Amino acid sequence: MTTTTVREDRPRQRALDRAAGVWSATSRYAAVLVLLAALFVAFAATQNNFLTSSNIENLLTSVSILWVVSIAMTFVVLTAGIDLSVGSLLALSGIILSHLLNNAGLPGWLAVICTLLAGAVIGGAVNGVLIGRVGLSFFVVTLGTLSLYEGIVNIWSDTKTTYITSSLIDHIGFGKLLGVAYPIWLMIITFAVAFVVLRWTYFGRDVYAVGGNIDAARLSGINVGRTLMAVYAIAGLGAALGGIIQAGRLGAASPLVGQDIPLAAAAAVLLGGTSFTGGVGSVVGTAVGVLFIGTLQNGLSIAGVSSFWQQVVTGVILIVAVSIDRLQRNPSGRFIRRRDTPVKQGG
Amino acid sequence: MSAPAPILHAEGMHKRYGGVHALRGASLSVYPGEVHALIGENGSGKSTLLKILSGQIQPDDGRITFAGEPTGFRNAIDALRRGISTVTQETTLAPDLSIAENVYLGHRMARRGWFIDWRRTRKHARDALARLALDLDPATPARRLRPDQQQMVEIARALSIDARILILDEPTSSLTDDEVEALFGIVRRLGEDGVATIFVSHRINEVFAVADRVTVLRDGHTVGGGPAVDFDRAKLIHLMVGRALEDATAHEQQADADESSVLRVRGLRLPGLLEDVDLDVARGEIVGLAGLIGAGRSELLESLFGLRRAQGAVRVGGHDVLYRNPRLAIRDGVAFVPADRKLQGLVLDMTVRENLMMAATSRQARLRYPSPARELAAVDDVISSLQIRTHSPRSLVSTLSGGNQQKVVLGKWLMMKPKVLMLDEPTRGVDVGAKAEIYRLLFEAATSGIGILVSSSENPELLTLCDRILVMFRGRVAAVLTRDNATEAMIAHFAGGQQ
Numbered sequence: 001m002t003t004t005t006v007r008e009d010r011p012r013q014r015a016l017d018r019a020a021g022v023w024s025a026t027s028r029y030a031a032v033l034v035l036l037a038a039l040f041v042a043f044a045a046t047q048n049n050f051l052t053s054s055n056i057e058n059l060l061t062s063v064s065i066l067w068v069v070s071i072a073m074t075f076v077v078l079t080a081g082i083d084l085s086v087g088s089l090l091a092l093s094g095i096i097l098s099h100l101l102n103n104a105g106l107p108g109w110l111a112v113i114c115t116l117l118a119g120a121v122i123g124g125a126v127n128g129v130l131i132g133r134v135g136l137s138f139f140v141v142t143l144g145t146l147s148l149y150e151g152i153v154n155i156w157s158d159t160k161t162t163y164i165t166s167s168l169i170d171h172i173g174f175g176k177l178l179g180v181a182y183p184i185w186l187m188i189i190t191f192a193v194a195f196v197v198l199r200w201t202y203f204g205r206d207v208y209a210v211g212g213n214i215d216a217a218r219l220s221g222i223n224v225g226r227t228l229m230a231v232y233a234i235a236g237l238g239a240a241l242g243g244i245i246q247a248g249r250l251g252a253a254s255p256l257v258g259q260d261i262p263l264a265a266a267a268a269v270l271l272g273g274t275s276f277t278g279g280v281g282s283v284v285g286t287a288v289g290v291l292f293i294g295t296l297q298n299g300l301s302i303a304g305v306s307s308f309w310q311q312v313v314t315g316v317i318l319i320v321a322v323s324i325d326r327l328q329r330n331p332s333g334r335f336i337r338r339r340d341t342p343v344k345q346g347g
Numbered sequence: 348m349s350a351p352a353p354i355l356h357a358e359g360m361h362k363r364y365g366g367v368h369a370l371r372g373a374s375l376s377v378y379p380g381e382v383h384a385l386i387g388e389n390g391s392g393k394s395t396l397l398k399i400l401s402g403q404i405q406p407d408d409g410r411i412t413f414a415g416e417p418t419g420f421r422n423a424i425d426a427l428r429r430g431i432s433t434v435t436q437e438t439t440l441a442p443d444l445s446i447a448e449n450v451y452l453g454h455r456m457a458r459r460g461w462f463i464d465w466r467r468t469r470k471h472a473r474d475a476l477a478r479l480a481l482d483l484d485p486a487t488p489a490r491r492l493r494p495d496q497q498q499m500v501e502i503a504r505a506l507s508i509d510a511r512i513l514i515l516d517e518p519t520s521s522l523t524d525d526e527v528e529a530l531f532g533i534v535r536r537l538g539e540d541g542v543a544t545i546f547v548s549h550r551i552n553e554v555f556a557v558a559d560r561v562t563v564l565r566d567g568h569t570v571g572g573g574p575a576v577d578f579d580r581a582k583l584i585h586l587m588v589g590r591a592l593e594d595a596t597a598h599e600q601q602a603d604a605d606e607s608s609v610l611r612v613r614g615l616r617l618p619g620l621l622e623d624v625d626l627d628v629a630r631g632e633i634v635g636l637a638g639l640i641g642a643g644r645s646e647l648l649e650s651l652f653g654l655r656r657a658q659g660a661v662r663v664g665g666h667d668v669l670y671r672n673p674r675l676a677i678r679d680g681v682a683f684v685p686a687d688r689k690l691q692g693l694v695l696d697m698t699v700r701e702n703l704m705m706a707a708t709s710r711q712a713r714l715r716y717p718s719p720a721r722e723l724a725a726v727d728d729v730i731s732s733l734q735i736r737t738h739s740p741r742s743l744v745s746t747l748s749g750g751n752q753q754k755v756v757l758g759k760w761l762m763m764k765p766k767v768l769m770l771d772e773p774t775r776g777v778d779v780g781a782k783a784e785i786y787r788l789l790f791e792a793a794t795s796g797i798g799i800l801v802s803s804s805e806n807p808e809l810l811t812l813c814d815r816i817l818v819m820f821r822g823r824v825a826a827v828l829t830r831d832n833a834t835e836a837m838i839a840h841f842a843g844g845q846q
Contacts, residue, residue: 018741203713205701212694219652219691220759221677221709279696 028273029285031324035317036292043299050302057181063294064183065090065242065249067287068190070265072238074286075194075231077269079211080278081138083127083232086239086265088149090258093119093243095153098162098253101169108168116240122149123236124229132228146262153255161254164247173248183245190241194283207231211278267318268293292317352415354379354543355400355431355512360409362395362567369395370406371567377512377545380538384546384554384575387564388587388779393547396564397514400545401433402426414511432505433514438497440489447472447485450504475503479533494641495526502533506542513537514545519553520640520804524843531557551580552839563587588779608662609798610681610767612651615659620646621822624659628767628798633789635813636802637838643822644802645686648769651800652676652683664766677709682760684753686771692756693744700726700740702755707762729758733788750781757788768792770801774808786812806838820844 026033043050069086076083096118100111130141175182198204206227209217218224239258246257272289274281296317297310358374370392377383387393398404400411402420411419413429420426440449447469448456457467472485481499489497498518505513515534519527534544534557546558554561555575562572563586571586610628615621621643628634636644650657653670661669663679670676673683685691693702703726708717726740735754737747744755753773760768773789774782789812793799803809809816816833818826818841826841 020741197714200716201714202708202711202717205705205717206713208697209694209701209705212696213690215685215691216694217705219654219673219683219685220705221674222705223674223709279694 025282025284028281029271029288032271032273032285032292032317032321033288036288036295039292039295039299043295043302047299047302050299055298055302057184059294059298060187061181061183061249062298063290064187065245066261066264066268066293067187067290068245069238069242069261070268070286070290071190071194071283072235072241073265074269074272074274074281074283075198075207075234076138077211077266077274077276078198078207078278078281079228079231080214080276081131081228081231082142082262082266082276083123083138083235084142084262085123085127085145085149086235086242087258087261088146088153089119089122089236089239090243090246090261091153091255092122092149093240094247094253094257095157095162095255097169097244097247098164101164101166102162108166111166112168112172112244115244116237119240119243120233120237123239124233127235128229128232131232132225157253157255159255161250161252161256163252169244169248170251171248172245173251182248186241186245190238191283191287198283203227203230208279211275211280213279264293264314267314271318271321353377353412354414356412357396357400358410360396360399361407362392362399362404363407369567370399370409372409372569373564373567374569375400375545375562377543378560379511379543380541381559382534382538382544382546382557384548384558384561385564386548386551386554386561386583386587391564391587392567393564394516395567397433397516397545397547400426400512401431401514427508430509430511431514432508432510432512433516434498434501434505434518435516438494438501440497440500442490443488445486445488446476446483446492446500446503449489449500450475450485450507452504455507471507472503475507476500478506479503480529495522495529498522498530499533506537510542512543512545514547516547518546519548519550523639524839527553551583554583555580607665609664610651610800611660611662613660615647615650615657615661617643617646617650617655617657617822619822620655621650621657624819624822624824626800626817626824628800630796630798631793632815633793633799633801633813635809635816636800636819637806637809637816638804638819638825638842640804642819642842644819645771646822647819648683648771648800648802651769652681674709677706677763680764680766682706682763682765682768684756684760684768684770684773686775688749688752688756693752695743695745697744698741699730699735699737699744699747699755702744703729703740703759703762706759725762729762733758733761734784748778748781750777750784753777753781753785754788757785761788761792765797767798767800770799772803773801774803774805782808806835809833809838810835818842 049055069090073083073086093115097111097115100106100114101108106114126145127138127141130136131138172182172186177185198207206217206222209220209222210224210227214224242258242261247253250257268289269281269286270276270289271292272281272285272287274285293314296313297307300310300313301307353376355377356375360370360373361368362370373392373396375385375396385393385396395404399406400420402423402425405419410417420429420431441452444452450472451468457464457471469485476483476485479499479502481496481503483492483496489500492500502513518530522530534546537544538559548554558575560573561575561578561583563570563583565587608627608629610626612624612626615624624647626634636647638644646655649655651661651670653672653676656671657669659669660667663681666679668675668679670681676683689695694705700722704717704722723740729735730737730740733754735747735758736751744752747755757773770789774785777785789799789801801809801812810833814830816828816838817824818828818838820842821844825844826837828837
């Protein structure tokens with residue numbers, strides 16, 4: 001193509017390119033989106049109570065904790081990691097919040113801000129430093145901190161639930177603003193901020209670059225260590241926000257919360273088409289993944305199916321969705337992971 | 348010496364990779380016991396053809412006859428079972444296993460009942476090594492071997508399946524002259540045992556030293572072949588390149604009046620890898636690093652870019668520096684194009700635009716908004732000045748051809764307006780046309796005052812590009828040659844460790 005045609009066709013070409021880009025991003029979670037729609041229609045048709053405004057609100061608030069944790073987890077998965085410690089950090093955040101309110105006597109808003117900061121600092125300073133600066137494996141580090149935080153939670157709380165009396169925390173659990181529940185507002189804000197940061201900042205670009213090719217990113221002068229510390233701080237922040245919502249929903253800080261959160265969040269992120277090898281994906285996909293898991297659980301609960309079966313179904317769909325993705329991209333590779341350079345066999 | 352019927356005959360071979368037509372009807376005949384040189388430029392289809400013959404990929408079209416029967420190879424194991432063994436450039440030994448275990452890797456050790464008979468396995472390994480005139484203890488871990496010894500172990504492994512055809516893909520790229528001679532002796536001896544060798548090399552001298560017959564590939568076609576004695580150097584080059592190699596457009600050296608070096612290195616040391624390296628690059632000068640693989644060329648560039656902790660004195664633009672990480676090097680205007688663009692140069696899942704902007708924006712505040720208007724204008728400039736053939740700046744960089752990907756890596760660094768541009772193997776795996784364009788871009792960059800330091804294992808490339816060439820041997824600068832006195836023979840002489 002010559003330079004002149006490029007200049008003339010530019011606006012139209014750019015629009016087409018943009019459309020192609022949107023499609024290639026959407027196609028990664030299109031299958032789950034279709035399933036979500038099908039699920040929605042099926043439950044709406046079979047369950048009378050499903051399509052009521054109170055049930056929709058219930059559905060959304062019930063996934064709000066998973067939502068904020070998963071959105072934050074998306075940053076980590078985009079850098080080709082997973083943070084297994086978000087569940088126990090969520091519980092720890094609840095305990096921190098209850099101490100700040102009950103023992104330190106801070107006002108509600110200050111306690112919330114301090115809890116959020118504590119989550120981000122713990123995530124960034126422990127997981128972030130060990131993975132980003134020291135260079136340890138994310139799996140080992142977050143498995144360790146999962147156990148570490150859980151232990152601290154149990155020692156500190158003496159395995160007892162502490163009740164929280166704070167009007168702000170009550171509001172976060174059950175209050176409404178402009179007719180919309182607080183947890184739903186928090187979901188919207190979390191999503192919007194994450195979307196903007198990933199898409200329209202240099203930091204967002206770093207996250208994709210580090211996950212896509214960590215060596216190329218380092219050689220291009222990107223501060224890889226700082227980027228990794230930041231994503232684990234974000235995961236910590238998400239866990240803390242999840243912990244605050246959880247405390248609001250329970251009216252208490254319980255040491256037992258959050259145990260199934262890390263795996264559910266990872267499942268939501270992967271269902272949403274973010275590649276676990278990093279560099280590809282979006283928070284839009286994660287939102288679809290969370291809604292899928294939430295709708296499935298909500299619908300099956302209304303239909304009276306046990307939560308154990310919900311786990312089975314989620315697991316099967318996760319594996320199927322990831323397999324479909326792999327087949328789409330690499331049909332000849334079947335299920336075999338291949339190296340680009342041929343491996344010499346035997347002789 | 349050639350038996351009447353070829354043991355392996357392939358003709359009309361076609362292979363497409365997406366939009367790239369890598370093989371367009373290439374053919375190859377190999378006779379029992381001969382040494383057959385397969386030559387061609389990068390991208391001519393050599394590796395694709397070899398991958399088909401060793402069963403690693405399937406051809407789109409074509410006929411293969413092996414030992415008189417029309418056939419195909421379902422996969423690598425199938426080819427191996429029938430006696431076609433490959434030794435590639437990169438080592439595939441398991442470093443912590445012994446030589447014996449490596450030679451018989453893949454369930455082929457001697458057994459007694461269900462258990463491995465280690466004594467017999469070691470004895471077999473010792474015999475296999477003796478066949479190659481190697482005096483090594485089979486219990487030695489592969490990690491402790493020199494590169495040439497590792498390669499011999501790979502050959503021993505390849506032969507241990509009773510190979511009838513041995514494929515050696517650029518076996519000499521990491522060997523000194525003496526080691527090459529030893530390898531050739533072994534290859535000739537295998538020929539006497541009836542084992543045919545397909546030998547891939549970039550070095551024309553080696554073709555005449557060892558090959559009985561030659562096949563030349565260009566752009567996926569077989570463009571010539573026959574007994575090696577029917578060819579001479581000029582004729583082979585003419586076949587490979589498709590034209591007589593005219594003298595490359597000489598770059599008028601910008602001998603700056605003051606000869607101010609933008610990069611000055613004194614006594615650079617890296618334990619075990621570099622010893623007392625001195626080098627200067629002046630404004631607008633192109634300096635080459637020649638040497639065998641493992642001579643320390645890459646390690647030198649990596650040390651200067653802050654990827655390795657070396658000791659010594661380095662001055663960039665008149666300031667003493669010894670970078671601890673690439674960010675500091677980039678801050679001072681030092682750029683580095685790494686050898687492997689897919690592993691180290693590009694983020695393949697990102698767009699051309701994002702890859703191009705990566706280095707130039709690496710010092711911006713991270714929460715800033717990358718202005719699309721400003722970026723697109725800058726990116727369009729680079730795309731048109733480097734003539735990067737891409738559908739649009741939004742295309743994923745993985746959809747570009749190898750040569751254009753390499754231009755994106757180059758463009759990424761030119762966008763930050765560097766003082767010093769370092770390149771490691773700048774034209775590896777790009778086609779002839781793109782190679783010429785990359786040379787042109789490097790000449791332009793030098794003319795604009797950038798000091799360029801380029802490392803390459805292709806000596807003709809260095810002779811084309813460089814004002815001066817430093818030849819390295821085992822971590823030292825063995826010789827400094829100027830444009831006037833450098834020849835391929837001299838580079839090979841010093842690179843082989845001779846004084």
